[in-house]
Amino acid sequence: QPREQLDAVDSVCPYCGVGCALTYYVDRERGAISFAEGRDQPGSKSRLCVKGRYGWDYAASPQRLTTPLIRIDSSYPKGPLSADVRGDADNDRGRGGGGGNRSGGGRSQKRGRDGRRKPGGLVDYDEVMPHFREATWDEALDLVARRLKEIHASGGPGAIAGFGSAKCSNEEAYLFQKLIRAGFGTNNVDHCTRLCHASSVAALFEGVGSGAVSTTYSDVANADIVIITGSNPTANHPVASSFFKQARRRGTKIVYVDPRASTVAEHADYYCQVKPGTDVAFYNSIMHEVIRLGMIDREFIAERVSGYDELARTVAEYPPERAAQITGVDADLIREVAREWGEAGAGVIYWGMGISQHTTGTDNARCLIALCSITGNVGRPGTGLHPLRGQNNVQGASDAGLIPMFYPDYQGVDLDGTRQRFEQAWGTTLDPKRGLTVTEIIGSVLKPGGVRGMYMLGENPFLSDPNINKVRKALGALDFLVVQDIFLTETAEFADVILPASSYLEKDGSYTNTDRRVQLGRKVMDPPGQARVDWEIVQDIARRIGLDWNYSAPSEIFDEMVALMPSYKNLRHDNLGLSGKLYPNADPEHTDGTVVLFDERFNTDDGLAHLVAAQWLPAKELPDAEYPLVLNTGRLLEHWHTGSMTRRSFALDSISPIPEVYMHPKDAADRGLAHGERARVRSRRGVIELQVRISHREQLGNCFIPFHFREAAANLLTIDEIDPYGKIPEFKFCAIQVEAL
Numbered sequence: 001q002p003r004e005q006l007d008a009v010d011s012v013c014p015y016c017g018v019g020c021a022l023t024y025y026v027d028r029e030r031g032a033i034s035f036a037e038g039r040d041q042p043g044s045k046s047r048l049c050v051k052g053r054y055g056w057d058y059a060a061s062p063q064r065l066t067t068p069l070i071r072i073d074s075s076y077p078k079g080p081l082s083a084d085v086r087g088d089a090d091n092d093r094g095r096g097g098g099g100g101n102r103s104g105g106g107r108s109q110k111r112g113r114d115g116r117r118k119p120g121g122l123v124d125y126d127e128v129m130p131h132f133r134e135a136t137w138d139e140a141l142d143l144v145a146r147r148l149k150e151i152h153a154s155g156g157p158g159a160i161a162g163f164g165s166a167k168c169s170n171e172e173a174y175l176f177q178k179l180i181r182a183g184f185g186t187n188n189v190d191h192c193t194r195l196c197h198a199s200s201v202a203a204l205f206e207g208v209g210s211g212a213v214s215t216t217y218s219d220v221a222n223a224d225i226v227i228i229t230g231s232n233p234t235a236n237h238p239v240a241s242s243f244f245k246q247a248r249r250r251g252t253k254i255v256y257v258d259p260r261a262s263t264v265a266e267h268a269d270y271y272c273q274v275k276p277g278t279d280v281a282f283y284n285s286i287m288h289e290v291i292r293l294g295m296i297d298r299e300f301i302a303e304r305v306s307g308y309d310e311l312a313r314t315v316a317e318y319p320p321e322r323a324a325q326i327t328g329v330d331a332d333l334i335r336e337v338a339r340e341w342g343e344a345g346a347g348v349i350y351w352g353m354g355i356s357q358h359t360t361g362t363d364n365a366r367c368l369i370a371l372c373s374i375t376g377n378v379g380r381p382g383t384g385l386h387p388l389r390g391q392n393n394v395q396g397a398s399d400a401g402l403i404p405m406f407y408p409d410y411q412g413v414d415l416d417g418t419r420q421r422f423e424q425a426w427g428t429t430l431d432p433k434r435g436l437t438v439t440e441i442i443g444s445v446l447k448p449g450g451v452r453g454m455y456m457l458g459e460n461p462f463l464s465d466p467n468i469n470k471v472r473k474a475l476g477a478l479d480f481l482v483v484q485d486i487f488l489t490e491t492a493e494f495a496d497v498i499l500p501a502s503s504y505l506e507k508d509g510s511y512t513n514t515d516r517r518v519q520l521g522r523k524v525m526d527p528p529g530q531a532r533v534d535w536e537i538v539q540d541i542a543r544r545i546g547l548d549w550n551y552s553a554p555s556e557i558f559d560e561m562v563a564l565m566p567s568y569k570n571l572r573h574d575n576l577g578l579s580g581k582l583y584p585n586a587d588p589e590h591t592d593g594t595v596v597l598f599d600e601r602f603n604t605d606d607g608l609a610h611l612v613a614a615q616w617l618p619a620k621e622l623p624d625a626e627y628p629l630v631l632n633t634g635r636l637l638e639h640w641h642t643g644s645m646t647r648r649s650f651a652l653d654s655i656s657p658i659p660e661v662y663m664h665p666k667d668a669a670d671r672g673l674a675h676g677e678r679a680r681v682r683s684r685r686g687v688i689e690l691q692v693r694i695s696h697r698e699q700l701g702n703c704f705i706p707f708h709f710r711e712a713a714a715n716l717l718t719i720d721e722i723d724p725y726g727k728i729p730e731f732k733f734c735a736i737q738v739e740a741l
């Protein structure tokens with residue numbers, strides 16, 4: 001249909017933290033989106049990657065949940081009822097089959113009862129649905145409220161926990177954490193930031209007093225040099241990556257530091273292929289050299305930094321020759337990179353989950369904060385610290401208080417004055433103790449006196465969390481689980497009640513990208529069947545447990561948030577405009593907001609950057625004779641997290657339909673494996689089978705497996721050791737073995 005006959009709706013992309021602005025062109029006669037197009041906005045400049053351009057058709061999938069569901073037989077074993085995601089290493093050992101899903105890696109051609117071909121690697125609705133019955137909304141919501149209240153009454157506030165979602169809007173994140181805190185009296189509320197940048201936030205909060213980025217990714221245009229580290233932005237933040245590459249063409253030098261030689265390495269002036277888990281040694285050595293060469297900013301250190309002396313003593317232990325032994329990076333290259341960074345007038349460090357998802361994730365980020373601070377690379381254009389946030393609204397959900405230690409805007413739950421302010425605003429008594437994190441909640445379920453009832457909004461921990469055999473035990477052990485989602489996810493198979501929710505296309509709300517840009521997502525179409533908007537479902541549960549909530553629109557919720565969140569001051573839905581606004585923003589009617597933070601002082605109590613020295617520590621599970629390879633997990637360009645959206649997107653799943661293990665040619669050859677052959681990958685926790693991809697981007701001794709694929713679930717293999725500060729799991733390092741099938 002010609003464009004002029006289509007209805008244009010301006011919104012934002014639902015995938016990565018770049019938050020590209022786009023317009024959907026909707027054919028109202030067909031009731032369907034015809035196409036999407038990038039829209040001008042300072043952070044995306046009309047660009048879209050393949051996910052934003054083609055990845056929206058999942059919302060119209062016939063597999064959408066359209067009716068509330070209640071489990072029929074509560075005595076029936078909970079867990080994956082359909083094509084089993086198992087991979088139990090002990091059960092499987094020596095049998096050459098059995099526990100694992102032996103059909104993994106292929107694209108299923110099964111047909112359902114309706115004759116439609118079933119997409120590969122998804123929950124089998126025909127097998128699962130008979131264990132549930134359809135219910136009315138009143139019946140389902142009454143049951144949810146009654147069971148959660150019963151568990152609260154018998155087990156106390158600590159028996160309840162909630163996982164919110166970085167896929168929901170700011171308003172929904174705010175209401176969800178308010179429900180758990182004000183309705184159940186516990187701070188046991190968290191979301192996927194715990195699996196993504198919790199360690200970065202811990203280090204940033206400690207170091208500079210704010211968990212958000214200090215500058216935007218488009219500020220790369222003002223930088224003389226940037227370090228991109230532990231990140232593959234071409235796959236995970238593609239439009240931000242285009243800004244980086246554009247800046248290089250204009251003269252910005254790029255240093256790329258990553259164990260995997262992703263395509264970014266081809267655009268870099270210096271590529272440092274560190275061994276996985278050695279970031280602290282690498283950056284300590286860079287600082288060692290910067291200090292030795294006298295390239296520190298003495299004035300900045302004297303006026304704006306604390307902890308320098310201890311830092312200098314620690315990094316003195318990391319001369320390049322020692323760091324080269326630990327990291328595998330040539331000592332001369334370390335010296336060269338340090339000199340380039342020290343000589344540059346302005347530099348930014350952009351980092352991803354290769355930094356954060358380690359048991360040393362907080363230490364890794366502390367080193368980056370220290371390197372920027374001692375060279376005066378904070379607080380000016382083209383300088384700063386930027387953890388590239390993963391989900392489209394993980395920044396906003398964190399800002400909105402969807403984390404167990406903070407109310408909205410990172411205001412501590414354990415600070416008496418703060419708590420009293422929220423008690424007054426919300427009209428109730430609040431828990432003075434920090435709550436449990438995502439990883440701690442799963443552990444708590446398996447302990448006596450732990451969490452017994454959970455409300456899961458748009459999260460799929462059965463595929464996203466580490467060591468999912470443990471997650472399975474925990475989800476199966478809960479007394480009551482309510483899952484609110486748009487599809488029957490692997491986690492929903494454990495639920496007692498499933499509530500059909502809305503995709504972002506079916507509601508209005510605000511989303512905050514990695515740059516601190518708050519943008520409006522606008523409703524494109526109605527939810528299917530009886531599915532409902534998430535914030536309305538949360539409100540209905542709140543009313544049933546006795547909270548007097550009467551929100552009538554997301555803008556009303558947003559106004560309440562802004563009144564409690566100093567960072568969001570002056571923002572309203574009606575002044576965000578088509579491009580959104582950066583926060584903080586003193587005058588949103590006339591300005592885009594603040595790009596560079598900390599130009600005069602840091603957000604800490606004394607206004608100084610607090611440097612914390614870190615010693616390098618090896619990963620928790622090192623390779624040995626039995627498990628000689630290192631596993632790194634992550635994402636592909638075409639897919640998103642547990643695949644519930646992108647594997648139902650025709651274009652995206654067609655491009656990338658098969659789970660693969662990426663192997664160095666020699667590692668594959670040593671095991672008699674050729675490209676395209678099938679292999680069994682085993683760790684101490686589980687086993688999967690999938691296809692081999694020979695990859696010159698991997699280091700010898702290292703493998704990469706994306707975690708999107710249910711039928712070869714990478715998190716069956718990963719270890720659930722966590723960083724002691726950010727409580728983030730070690731998704732980037734565990735020991736595995738690979739063998740031919």
Ligand code: SF4
Pocket residue numbers: 013014015016017018019020047048049050051052053236237238239240
């Ligand atoms: Fe969406 Fe990120 Fe791609 Fe932009 S770069 S279109 S926000 S997935």
